[in-house]
Amino acid sequence: MADKGLLLVLSGPSGVGKGTVKSAIVEHKVFPFEYSVSMTTRKPREGEVDGKDYYFVSREQFQQAVQDNQLLEYNEYVGNLYGTPLGPVKKMLAQGKDVLLEIDVNGARKVREQMPDGVFIFLTPPDLHTLRDRLEHRGTESEEVIRGRIAQARKEILVMQDYDYAVVNDTVANAVAHIKAIVDAEHVSVKRVIDDYRRMVQED
Amino acid sequence: MADKGLLLVLSGPSGVGKGTVKSAIVEHKVFPFEYSVSMTTRKPREGEVDGKDYYFVSREQFQQAVQDNQLLEYNEYVGNLYGTPLGPVKKMLAQGKDVLLEIDVNGARKVREQMPDGVFIFLTPPDLHTLRDRLEHRGTESEEVIRGRIAQARKEILVMQDYDYAVVNDTVANAVAHIKAIVDAEHVSVKRVIDDYRRMVQED
Numbered sequence: 001m002a003d004k005g006l007l008l009v010l011s012g013p014s015g016v017g018k019g020t021v022k023s024a025i026v027e028h029k030v031f032p033f034e035y036s037v038s039m040t041t042r043k044p045r046e047g048e049v050d051g052k053d054y055y056f057v058s059r060e061q062f063q064q065a066v067q068d069n070q071l072l073e074y075n076e077y078v079g080n081l082y083g084t085p086l087g088p089v090k091k092m093l094a095q096g097k098d099v100l101l102e103i104d105v106n107g108a109r110k111v112r113e114q115m116p117d118g119v120f121i122f123l124t125p126p127d128l129h130t131l132r133d134r135l136e137h138r139g140t141e142s143e144e145v146i147r148g149r150i151a152q153a154r155k156e157i158l159v160m161q162d163y164d165y166a167v168v169n170d171t172v173a174n175a176v177a178h179i180k181a182i183v184d185a186e187h188v189s190v191k192r193v194i195d196d197y198r199r200m201v202q203e204d
Numbered sequence: 205m206a207d208k209g210l211l212l213v214l215s216g217p218s219g220v221g222k223g224t225v226k227s228a229i230v231e232h233k234v235f236p237f238e239y240s241v242s243m244t245t246r247k248p249r250e251g252e253v254d255g256k257d258y259y260f261v262s263r264e265q266f267q268q269a270v271q272d273n274q275l276l277e278y279n280e281y282v283g284n285l286y287g288t289p290l291g292p293v294k295k296m297l298a299q300g301k302d303v304l305l306e307i308d309v310n311g312a313r314k315v316r317e318q319m320p321d322g323v324f325i326f327l328t329p330p331d332l333h334t335l336r337d338r339l340e341h342r343g344t345e346s347e348e349v350i351r352g353r354i355a356q357a358r359k360e361i362l363v364m365q366d367y368d369y370a371v372v373n374d375t376v377a378n379a380v381a382h383i384k385a386i387v388d389a390e391h392v393s394v395k396r397v398i399d400d401y402r403r404m405v406q407e408d
Contacts, residue, residue, distance in 0.1 A: 122394070131404055150405050157401045165392050166401075178392050184385035188369050190326070197361045197370075200335055201354050 003196050004092040008100045011108035011121030019168045022102040030180050033100040034092045042080040073107035119186050122163035127172040128153050138195050209297040212304045215312035216327030221373045226306040228376045237304040238296045246284040250366050257405050277311035326367035330356050330374040
């Protein structure tokens, strides 16, 4: 049964390994998905193709796109603007293709506002996952280290609560396996397939 | 991280193959789960052990259990009552063990009322899934057959909408793979793990 594609948003704290996990999904062809080509004000490098590697635009064009709500999210990095164009993402989803975005937590929050039906996956550091064990074996770490870990964990949990899934990145293979299961499960979730079943019997 | 077990409810229309799918999960050890021992007014057969195969009780004891809300669901079959005791299920879930119930749609509806956090999986017949194709190639089937299929599909869709997942039983292997993915995904869903993360940082 043809259903709408899934918008998969892979995010998590800086340094958690989002890029590595995404690369593993691509390399091992864990599940098929479409790339979203980003828009940027950065100058093209040797060999980069407009519309394939990036949509290369001027700062004025970028700001116009922001004003026209044509970007799902954007941010500035080393003096250049980078953003995710909304139009191509919507088109791919309508064609039944899954789209994977690997973005930081601020970007993910903006995407959630515009696309609440997306599947939001928070990659958590194994530290957070094993914090309980550390707390239970308190004697082995200084109070200061423990306090710092707890403060950091509190921040991450506040972010995590707006996501659908929390995947521990203890090993890339484990994280990838969980993400594959999430994608498979979401494709058969009633909230995603029921409209298609309903249309089927009403079209008659 | 220790979280509460999942109550997995596998249901679907009569004849869809729930029992076969459950047997395949058991036989191939697809994922670990606990059995719920049913209560029944049926007389024990040769070799059946009370508390292992069934809890064998009198009709009066059974009706008392119903009155005391000790059964998650029950029904009558060929003059005997069969039910799922609530206490053992709650205990296994609290111990972090997943429990799988394979029951009919009426039973599943009663379970949903008492355990809304369960994972409700509707096994759909491939007929329903392929109904669209049949409609599109209308000429090959009589109007009457088509109308009958649509009426049946409408009924099944009404039931399905109260479930979390709709898994097509086209082959047992496919259905089992989807159910495994659902179990894996639900175990990392934020709504199930967030309380544990929160407790972890608040206990300090």
